[in-house]
Amino acid sequence: MTTPDIDNINVASFDPMPTPDEILERQAITANAAQTVRAGRASLRAILDRSDPRLLVVVGPCSIHDPVAGLDYARRLKALADEVSDTLFIVMRVYFEKPRTTTGWKGFINDPDMDDSFRIDYGMERARRFLLDIAELGLPTGTEALDPISPQYIGDLISWTAIGARTTESQTHRELSSGLSTPVGFKNGTNGDVGIAINAIVSASRPHSFLGINAQGLSSIVRTHGNRYGHLVLRGGDGRPNYDTVSVQIAGDALAKAGLPVNIVVDCSHANSYKKPELQPMVLENVVNQIRLGNRSIVGAMIESNLVAGNQPIPEDLSKLAYGCSVTDACVGWDDTEQALRNAADLLRDVLPGRR
Ligand SMILES: O=C[C@H](O)[C@H](O)COP(=O)(O)O
Numbered sequence: 001m002t003t004p005d006i007d008n009i010n011v012a013s014f015d016p017m018p019t020p021d022e023i024l025e026r027q028a029i030t031a032n033a034a035q036t037v038r039a040g041r042a043s044l045r046a047i048l049d050r051s052d053p054r055l056l057v058v059v060g061p062c063s064i065h066d067p068v069a070g071l072d073y074a075r076r077l078k079a080l081a082d083e084v085s086d087t088l089f090i091v092m093r094v095y096f097e098k099p100r101t102t103t104g105w106k107g108f109i110n111d112p113d114m115d116d117s118f119r120i121d122y123g124m125e126r127a128r129r130f131l132l133d134i135a136e137l138g139l140p141t142g143t144e145a146l147d148p149i150s151p152q153y154i155g156d157l158i159s160w161t162a163i164g165a166r167t168t169e170s171q172t173h174r175e176l177s178s179g180l181s182t183p184v185g186f187k188n189g190t191n192g193d194v195g196i197a198i199n200a201i202v203s204a205s206r207p208h209s210f211l212g213i214n215a216q217g218l219s220s221i222v223r224t225h226g227n228r229y230g231h232l233v234l235r236g237g238d239g240r241p242n243y244d245t246v247s248v249q250i251a252g253d254a255l256a257k258a259g260l261p262v263n264i265v266v267d268c269s270h271a272n273s274y275k276k277p278e279l280q281p282m283v284l285e286n287v288v289n290q291i292r293l294g295n296r297s298i299v300g301a302m303i304e305s306n307l308v309a310g311n312q313p314i315p316e317d318l319s320k321l322a323y324g325c326s327v328t329d330a331c332v333g334w335d336d337t338e339q340a341l342r343n344a345a346d347l348l349r350d351v352l353p354g355r356r
Pocket residue numbers: 062098099100101102103104328329
């Protein structure tokens with residue numbers, strides 16, 4: 001018996017989606033790309049285990065909307081990453097899924113054509129192609145895991161994952177993280193609450209069983225081992241930064257009290273720079289100076305950066321989009337990014353050898 005009067009009354013349609021296997025077959029991982037992911041994750045684990053003293057820097061656009069500009073950015077970043085690899089371990093921010101405060105463009109996977117056509121099937125395949133292209137360059141990538149099904153389609157190409165400020169408290173995202181193959185950074189809440197991120201790290205470190213899909217797209221009970229590489233990302237909150245020495249110390253103490261490794265990444269963007277991108281290099285320099293003064297808990301930093309500084313609204317006529325400029329949060333431009341990272345690398349050069 002069907003009951004359309006009481007079932008799915010707010011669902012307009014169910015459109016079929018290719019299975020993960022189908023998309024993985026069409027955009028198959030190559031030996032080179034797999035090696036980038038293996039090496040990227042190994043370096044990240046070594047940084048979190050303190051056997052690699054380098055500073056992790058997750059840097060790149062707030063969101064990818066134009067794969068051509070994204071690849072242009074990636075090529076430049078790869079050259080810079082090689083140049084500073086003695087002190088910085090660089091991971092490109094490749095964010096395809098945007099959590100919105102209310103509404104807005106939800107990212108390249110959800111609406112790749114940015115015209116409300118929501119071709120998620122195309123967006124997913126194109127996103128995977130993009131990740132493959134970056135991995136082929138030898139550059140590891142980091143992304144925000146927002147949709148709990150997406151990792152089945154792209155997770156093999158990712159080296160670092162963030163759970164965002166709006167979802168750190170969500171059980172679904174903690175369960176998801178417990179099964180992810182990458183280290184996972186949990187952001188403090190938008191109101192600045194660090195406790196929810198600490199609870200998330202504890203929760204994700206344990207095994208969970210929950211609903212998901214398998215590679216054949218079959219609805220499945222997913223049973224996980226737990227992820228022991230959860231760590232804290234401080235992004236400021238409630239309009240106030242939380243990367244200062246006192247906030248970092250308090251957050252580190254809270255991690256230690258919870259019996260967790262004291263590993264902190266500072267997001268130089270968002271409330272830590274009052275959403276003013278031009279302040280991000282100043283935040284990065286401050287973080288690096290904390291390390292120079294002996295801080296042991298900061299293992300990484302994040303920067304929202306693009307080819308062109310600032311951001312732009314999505315125009316009706318997409319041919320009017322400025323090349324290499326964010327359509328979500330405002331970013332630091334390429335020249336300032338390069339300068340900020342070279343400066344950080346120089347400041348760390350003499351202190352890193354003694355910092356395991
Ligand atoms: O980093 C991205 C944004 O801060 C986040 O997606 C929220 O965006 P919004 O407040 O513009 O919706």
